[in-house]
Amino acid sequence: MSAAAPAAAPAGAQPPRASANVCQAASCLAMGSAEVCQALEAEVAAAGLADVTVRRVGCLGLCAAGPLVEVPEQGRIFERVVPGDPSSHEALLASLKGEAQGGRPVASDPFYSRQVKVVLERCGKVDPENIDDYLATGGYEALAKVVGSMSPDEVTSEVVKSGLRGRGGAGYPTGLKWRTVAKEAGVAGKFVVCNADEGDPGAFMDRSVMESSPHQVLEGMAIAGYAVGANRGYVYVRAEYPLAAERLALAIRQAEQKGYLGARVAGTRFSFHVELRMGAGAYVCGEETALIASIQGERGTPRPRPPYPAASGLWGCPTLINNVETFANVPSIIKRGGEWFSSIGTERSKGTKVFSLAGAVKNTGVIEVPMGLTLREIVFDIGAGLAPGRRFKAVQTGGPAGGCLPEELLDMPVDYESLTQAGSMMGSGGMIVMDDTSCMVDVAKFFMDFCRQESCGKCVPCRVGTHEMWRSLDRMTRGVANRRDLEQLESLAGMVRAMSLCGLGQGAPSPVFSTLRYFRDEYLAHIDEHVCPAGSCPMGAAEPVAAGVGQA
Amino acid sequence: MAVATVQPDPGRPQAGVPSDGGRWDQVEAKMRELGYRPDALIEVLHTAQEAFGYLDPEVLSYVGDRLGVPQSKAYGVATFYSYFTLEPVARHSCVVCTGTACYLDGAGALLGAVTGVLAARGKEAAPDRWLSLEEVRCLGPCSMAPVAVVDGEVHGKLSPPELASLVEAL
Numbered sequence: 001m002s003a004a005a006p007a008a009a010p011a012g013a014q015p016p017r018a019s020a021n022v023c024q025a026a027s028c029l030a031m032g033s034a035e036v037c038q039a040l041e042a043e044v045a046a047a048g049l050a051d052v053t054v055r056r057v058g059c060l061g062l063c064a065a066g067p068l069v070e071v072p073e074q075g076r077i078f079e080r081v082v083p084g085d086p087s088s089h090e091a092l093l094a095s096l097k098g099e100a101q102g103g104r105p106v107a108s109d110p111f112y113s114r115q116v117k118v119v120l121e122r123c124g125k126v127d128p129e130n131i132d133d134y135l136a137t138g139g140y141e142a143l144a145k146v147v148g149s150m151s152p153d154e155v156t157s158e159v160v161k162s163g164l165r166g167r168g169g170a171g172y173p174t175g176l177k178w179r180t181v182a183k184e185a186g187v188a189g190k191f192v193v194c195n196a197d198e199g200d201p202g203a204f205m206d207r208s209v210m211e212s213s214p215h216q217v218l219e220g221m222a223i224a225g226y227a228v229g230a231n232r233g234y235v236y237v238r239a240e241y242p243l244a245a246e247r248l249a250l251a252i253r254q255a256e257q258k259g260y261l262g263a264r265v266a267g268t269r270f271s272f273h274v275e276l277r278m279g280a281g282a283y284v285c286g287e288e289t290a291l292i293a294s295i296q297g298e299r300g301t302p303r304p305r306p307p308y309p310a311a312s313g314l315w316g317c318p319t320l321i322n323n324v325e326t327f328a329n330v331p332s333i334i335k336r337g338g339e340w341f342s343s344i345g346t347e348r349s350k351g352t353k354v355f356s357l358a359g360a361v362k363n364t365g366v367i368e369v370p371m372g373l374t375l376r377e378i379v380f381d382i383g384a385g386l387a388p389g390r391r392f393k394a395v396q397t398g399g400p401a402g403g404c405l406p407e408e409l410l411d412m413p414v415d416y417e418s419l420t421q422a423g424s425m426m427g428s429g430g431m432i433v434m435d436d437t438s439c440m441v442d443v444a445k446f447f448m449d450f451c452r453q454e455s456c457g458k459c460v461p462c463r464v465g466t467h468e469m470w471r472s473l474d475r476m477t478r479g480v481a482n483r484r485d486l487e488q489l490e491s492l493a494g495m496v497r498a499m500s501l502c503g504l505g506q507g508a509p510s511p512v513f514s515t516l517r518y519f520r521d522e523y524l525a526h527i528d529e530h531v532c533p534a535g536s537c538p539m540g541a542a543e544p545v546a547a548g549v550g551q552a
Numbered sequence: 553m554a555v556a557t558v559q560p561d562p563g564r565p566q567a568g569v570p571s572d573g574g575r576w577d578q579v580e581a582k583m584r585e586l587g588y589r590p591d592a593l594i595e596v597l598h599t600a601q602e603a604f605g606y607l608d609p610e611v612l613s614y615v616g617d618r619l620g621v622p623q624s625k626a627y628g629v630a631t632f633y634s635y636f637t638l639e640p641v642a643r644h645s646c647v648v649c650t651g652t653a654c655y656l657d658g659a660g661a662l663l664g665a666v667t668g669v670l671a672a673r674g675k676e677a678a679p680d681r682w683l684s685l686e687e688v689r690c691l692g693p694c695s696m697a698p699v700a701v702v703d704g705e706v707h708g709k710l711s712p713p714e715l716a717s718l719v720e721a722l
Contacts, residue, residue, distance in 0.1 A: 027693040030706035063695030201651035201690035239598075239635045240691055278598055280633030283689070297593035297621075299632040358653040358694035365695055396652065432652050432694075446655050450689060456632075 017051040018096050020044070021070040021124060022081075025059035025211045026243050027204075027365075033067035035083035040069070043093060052096050058212020060124040062104075062111060063365035070124060071095055076103035077112075110381045111363045116344065118352045119328045120368045123212035128247050131254040134215040140255075142334035143219050144266045146226055155227040156182055159330065161338030163350030168195055168286075168323030169398070169427045170503075171349075171416040177320065180310040181228040184318035190230035191319040192221050193309075194327055195291060196237040196244070199283040200399025201450065203430030205354040206324040208366045210237070210244035213328070214251035218274060220327030222261060223334060225272045228320050233272060236291055238279040249276050283400075283454035287502045288313075288321045290456065301458045302502035323428065325354055345371035349415035353426070359396075359433040360386050369414070376410040379433055390435040393534075394518070398427030400447045400454075401507020403514025404440060423514040425507075439534035440519040441526050444511045445473035451508035462505030465496035469512065476523065479530040479539030486527055490516070575603035579611075583618055590621050593629055597636055606637045642684040644722045646702050646715075651690025653697040658712070662698055663687070665712035669719050683719065 022028075022037040041054045060068040065079035069092055078092045091102035106112045117123075126133035134140070146155050160175030181190060194217060198206040210217060221233045237245045252274050255261040263271045277295050284290045285300040288309050294300040295314060313319025329351060333341045342350045349371040358364045361383035369378060375395055379385065386392055394404040403424030405412070412418050416426050434443065452466040472489040475481035493509035500506045516523060525531045532539055582599040586592035596619065600611050607630050616626035630636045646666050650659045666685050673682070693699055696708025702718050710718075 026706075027695055027708075030693055030696060030699075030708055063693065066695070198692075199690075201655075202653050202694055203690075204692035204694055207692045240688065278595065279635075280594055280598070281635035281688075282633050294594065295591070297589075297591035297595075297629070298625075299629055356694060358697065359656060364653075399652075430652070432656070434656060438656055443656075446652065454689075 016053040016073075018049075018071055018073045018098070019053045019055055020092065020096060021055050021057040021060070021072060023058070023060040023066065023068045023070075023124065024056045024128070025063075025208055026241075027063040028060070028066035028068055029243070031066040032083040033081075036067045036069070036081050039083060039089070040081075040092075043089060044096065047093065047097065049096060056127050056129070057125060058123045058128045059120075059208040059366055061115075061120075061365045061367065062363055064363060070106075071103070072125075074101060074103075075106045076101065077106055078103040111365075111367075111384065114373075114377065114382050115368050116352050116370045117368050118332050118341075118344070119209060119216075119325055119354050120212075120366070121332070122216060123208065123366070126213065128212050128214055129250055131215060131251065131258055134213070135258075138335070139215055139331075140219055140258075140260045140266070142331040143222050143226075143260060146223050146334055147266050147268045147270045152182060152227045152229060155223060155334070158338045159227070159333060162329075162333045162341035163338070163345075163348075164326065164329055164333060164341065165349065165416065166323060167325035167329070167353070167428070169401070169425065171426055174322060174326055177310060177322070178224065178227050180308075181230075181318050181320040184311060186229060186318045188315075189232065189317050190228060191314045191317055192225045192228065192230045192233040193291070193295070193314065193319055193321045194221055194233065194235040195286065195288065195321055195323045196235050196241075196248075197279050197286040197291060198238060198241070198324070198428060199286045199454075200428050200430045202356065202358050202396070202432045203399055203428050204356045204358075205366050205429045207241050207244050208356070209324055209328050209354070210241070211247055214244075214248045215255060216328045216331060217248070217324055218251055218255055218261065220322075220330035221274060222265060222272045223330050224320055224322065224327065226265075226270055228318075230318075230320065231271050231273065233274040234277050234295055234314070235274065236277045236279060236285070236295055238285075239281055245276060245278060252276065282456070283450075284456045284502070284504050287504060290502070291321070292319065299456070301456045302504075304501060325429070346413060346415045348417055353414070353429060355429045355431045357383050357431050357433070359431075360390060360392075360435040360438075361433045362387065371415045372413045374411050374413055375405065378414065378431065379410065383433065386433070386435055390437070392433070393436050393438060394434045394440065394443075396424075396432040396434065396443070396511075397430065398425035398507075398510070399430050400450050401425060401503060401510050402427045402430075403510050404434070404443060404518065405514070406518040423510070423517055425510070437534055437536060439477070439532050439536040440515040440522045441473060441476050441532070442534075442537055444515045445470065445477055447511040448473055448508065451504060455504060455508075459499075459501040459505065461496050461499035462501065462508065465492050465500070466505070466508050468492055469496070469509070473512075476526040477532070477537040477539065479526065479532075479537070481527050483527060486523060578603045579615065580618075583615070588619055590619050593619055593621055593626065594633070597626075597630060601636060605641045606639055608638065608640075642681055644683045644703055644719075645686065646683060646700060646719055647686045647688050647691075648715075649689075649691045649697075649699040649701075650687045651694065651697075653694035654690075654699055657697040659687075659698045661712045662700055662710060662715050665716040666719055669716050683722065 069078045082088045094100040164174040165171040282300045290300040290302040309319040354368045363384045448470040472485040
């Protein structure tokens with residue numbers, strides 16, 4: 001899986017001897033990487049390094065150690081290059097001058113070497129605000145090939161052959177979805193929608209892809225449009241991601257100017273227009289029927305399916321909805337073939353998966369791994385394990401509809417089926433590592449509080465059920481619960497899962513189920529002994545509740 | 553919980569005169585760009601909130617009328633989405649991320665620190681005037697947990713005293 005080559009220098013110019021690729025994604029920017037970039041440009045000029053270029057690139061991955069700067073010619077990444085701290089620039093400048101080698105070696109460090117990059121192949125390599133960078137790394141070649149020499153059916157067949165499954169959570173086969181939409185008559189038109197409403201707390205990989213390689217997402221959408229017979233597309237971005245939206249908007253304009261989007265795509269008769277729509281802070285809008293309502297300017301409440309959006313979506317027209325990462329996989333599948341893609345991964349989960357690794361591991365950031373890698377490899381090799389003195393307790397995947405997986409499952413392969421069997425789910429790719437200071441009852445309460453607040457209120461099981469489950473959990477964490485609370489929690493959890501209208505309610509009990517399955521002792525300690533074994537609940541750690549006496 | 557990264561806007565134009573001031577022009581331009589279609593409602597409310605800082609009844613009714621959306625629906629949409637705020641914003645804003653990673657890393661203590669500052673300031677610092685304190689479920693820079701945004705600037709790996717002094721310095 002070769003990474004994309006660095007962007008070409010202007011025609012005729014000498015390629016730079018060394019370059020400093022400065023990460024300009026949200027996390028590093030918050031640490032001051034824009035200032036780092038300016039300072040570096042000044043320092044390089046002052047040192048007279050005419051053959052060194054300073055470039056603005058997307059996410060370099062290891063967000064924990066930002067601001068990050070890569071010197072690709074030397075295969076090194078420099079960490080914590082802090083603005084206004086010349087000492088943190090010294091090693092980097094020495095490296096650029098060719099005097100010394102510093103930084104983290106990309107080839108041999110497990111954080112980088114264990115990854116396989118398909119979706120992220122251009123992240124940290126190209127300037128996300130410059131379409132020429134994207135074109136220089138083979139961008140839009142797949143789209144040109146598709147509209148120039150393939151039939152829509154051939155395109156869909158290639159995606160079917162790849163085995164790609166939806167990366168937004170449920171894992172529905174992408175090719176089948178495309179075929180369903182393609183078969184619809186769509187007399188009033190069809191639509192392609194990119195679900196960029198990455199709402200799971202602790203998940204930030206789609207943000208990273210949009211901020212680092214926005215054209216790749218647009219190219220995937222245009223290819224999908226050609227395959228299913230749609231001429232209009234929408235990207236629905238959550239309001240909390242202004243930088244992603246800004247870069248997508250710029251990318252749309254650039255692609256229109258270069259003729260890759262708009263009236264005559266790559267000089268053919270195929271037209272494809274993309275518009276951006278901003279979310280407004282409603283988690284439920286990640287659900288596809290709620291998302292459709294929101295694009296139509298309405299309250300984001302889901303409706304029963306069928307009909308599925310493939311038959312009746314935006315304004316009643318056949319609509320293909322895929323997630324950011326799903327679309328970002330498509331150009332590579334077209335260029336290298338479905339067979340190539342299906343050679344990566346496991347029997348039923350093909351390709352790679354991007355995860356945002358966060359929580360109690362040393363290396364937090366955005367990673368991409370082949371399906372089937374084990375949790376242990378992700379947490380302890382790529383993530384480099386936990387801080388000294390801390391003990392691994394659980395890893396949470398799948399967001400509020402996912403679950404907490406314990407130590408004994410660390411050797412489980414990460415694929416759709418294994419995660420579901422274990423009581424969690426792939427979800428969109430948030431992966432949060434928890435240590436022994438995290439209380440599993442409190443974690444379940446956190447997610448239930450989230451679902452309770454984000455419930456749209458349309459159906460009773462979700463609106464009332466999540467609230468009542470939260471109340472039981474809250475009583476447990478305050479040390480005032482009894483066995484009846486536990487019974488009620490379990491029976492409500494089953495009812496809410498079975499009766500709710502959409503995925504938000506159906507998934508809301510999952511953190512409760514998974515923590516009950518693997519950490520029941522912790523629940524019983526809270527209930528029977530009024531003790532929080534992790535020491536994080538307000539009831540206090542070792543002492544049974546003494547009713548708040550003796551407070552100053 | 554609303555996320556107001558928008559700067560407060562003290563110089564709002566007089567009510568009832570939708571033709572004056574550049575702010576109304578911005579809203580009008582957005583509606584024109586989107587062809588005055590009813591489905592442009594959310595996009596236009598975004599623009600209106602950027603222009604005015606918040607959505608008051610006058611703005612809502614004007615936008616509703618222009619787009620052919622009933623008042624009840626405009627109000628319903630504006631109140632459904634947590635990003636929209638119907639109250640004037642405070643001079644300063646502090647948004648504490650309470651996503652999973654931040655929650656586990658002490659977002660609660662950060663909230664407590666700011667509440668403490670507010671309490672210490674007493675009535676003069678009523679939350680709706682000097683500072684608005686808000687929670688948001690995940691801003692995305694989870695590697696920097698716990699995170700807070702003070703007047704639009706993101707701060708990561710914060711301790712409660714650090715956030716308290718950031719807020720006190722406003």
